[in-house]
Amino acid sequence: MRVAEIKDKAIGPGEREQPVPGLGQALIRVRAAGVNGADPVQVAGFYPPPAEAGVPDDIPGMELAGELVESRAPVPRFEPGARVMAIVAGAAQAEYAVIDERQLMPVPDALDWSQAGGFPEVFATAYDALVGQGNLRSGHRLLVNGAGGGVGTAAVQLGRVLGADVTASVRNEANRAAIEDLGAHRALAPDEAYEHGPFDVVLELVGAPNLVPSVKALGAWGTIVVIGVSAGQEGTLDLRRLMTKRGTVRASTLRYRAPEEKAILARELETSVLPLVADGRLRVPIHAEFPLTEVTAAYERFTAGGHVGKILLRCD
Numbered sequence: 001m002r003v004a005e006i007k008d009k010a011i012g013p014g015e016r017e018q019p020v021p022g023l024g025q026a027l028i029r030v031r032a033a034g035v036n037g038a039d040p041v042q043v044a045g046f047y048p049p050p051a052e053a054g055v056p057d058d059i060p061g062m063e064l065a066g067e068l069v070e071s072r073a074p075v076p077r078f079e080p081g082a083r084v085m086a087i088v089a090g091a092a093q094a095e096y097a098v099i100d101e102r103q104l105m106p107v108p109d110a111l112d113w114s115q116a117g118g119f120p121e122v123f124a125t126a127y128d129a130l131v132g133q134g135n136l137r138s139g140h141r142l143l144v145n146g147a148g149g150g151v152g153t154a155a156v157q158l159g160r161v162l163g164a165d166v167t168a169s170v171r172n173e174a175n176r177a178a179i180e181d182l183g184a185h186r187a188l189a190p191d192e193a194y195e196h197g198p199f200d201v202v203l204e205l206v207g208a209p210n211l212v213p214s215v216k217a218l219g220a221w222g223t224i225v226v227i228g229v230s231a232g233q234e235g236t237l238d239l240r241r242l243m244t245k246r247g248t249v250r251a252s253t254l255r256y257r258a259p260e261e262k263a264i265l266a267r268e269l270e271t272s273v274l275p276l277v278a279d280g281r282l283r284v285p286i287h288a289e290f291p292l293t294e295v296t297a298a299y300e301r302f303t304a305g306g307h308v309g310k311i312l313l314r315c316d
């Protein structure tokens with residue numbers, strides 16, 4: 001089968017044997033797989049998949065959509081041919097992938113293959129960060145730092161449907177109108193965005209340089225949820241100010257969670273998020289699609305930045 005392959009810290013097309021599902025796993029004919037922030041980091045030799053996941057560390061890819069070929073779950077939830085999607089620990093950027101069956105979600109009719117391939121990682125991350133960790137509620141003020149990317153566009157939409165007042169920090173001026181179109185009450189330059197606090201929840205997708213201004217703009221009992229650190233992982237935390245706000249700083253990754261935790265998150269998405277996708281209230285904006293054979297160009301486009309929405313690899 002064709003795959004995206006990491007060789008000598010570079011990404012390119014490759015060929016591999018088709019994987020065989022073990023007990024409890026499903027074999028998926030992948031139609032589309034999203035490119036995410038972790039993928040170029042894995043290519044550079046960092047952030048490998050967890051060893052216990054049993055996926056090769058030289059085939060990247062953390063989300064996919066495709067048809068179920070075979071399920072070896074004790075009580076299969078899907079018939080062969082069913083349209084499914086999932087977050088995976090790795091190796092999604094291939095024509096076939098195996099995955100813990102419990103992590104599969106059904107693809108709503110409203111999503112085509114590219115939209116489905118770009119849904120799981122960013123919506124699971126954004127939902128878990130806002131609801132699971134940030135405890136975002138209707139009427140809260142939410143700041144999304146780095147709102148133009150995949151996770152940011154998911155978070156802006158989820159914040160809006162949850163009834164929050166959503167401020168989006170987007171450094172690229174040309175992209176701000178698109179983020180407001182997705183549901184942000186205002187999309188602004190990073191320094192202007194801080195003027196719209198105090199915030200109950202700050203979703204941090206950029207990193208450590210925002211720590212000082214975010215604590216300053218935090219409301220009483222507010223929470224900063226750190227998900228991305230591409231602009232830096234070490235910064236200054238003003239503990240006195242954090243104390244006076246009764247504030248919380250949380251941080252998390254999805255990739256290293258146990259399959260059971262990922263399965264629970266998939267069930268939460270099925271009940272709370274997929275109905276909103278099915279009725280068109282949540283969208284998966286696509287910036288560009290590339291065939292798997294052009295994976296190098298897809299990664300170059302992703303790392304160039306400046307895009308709104310997802311970059312997809314088509315594996316059909």
Ligand SMILES: NC(=O)c1ccc[n+]([C@@H]2O[C@H](COP(=O)([O-])OP(=O)(O)OC[C@H]3O[C@@H](n4cnc5c(N)ncnc54)[C@H](OP(=O)(O)O)[C@@H]3O)[C@@H](O)[C@H]2O)c1
Pocket residue numbers: 036037038121122125145146147148149150151152171172205206226227228229230231252253254255302304305306307309
């Ligand atoms: N912890 C987890 O489980 C988890 C899961 C998924 C993703 N992540 C991380 O979360 C981050 C966002 O993911 P993504 O998929 O949304 O990535 P993405 O599509 O590349 O989006 C990143 C966004 O951050 C902006 N940005 C990057 N560096 C910036 C800087 N120095 N100052 C201001 N804005 C900056 C980008 O703006 P431009 O477009 O202008 O470059 C872009 O809008 C990544 O770091 C990713 O690795 C973590």
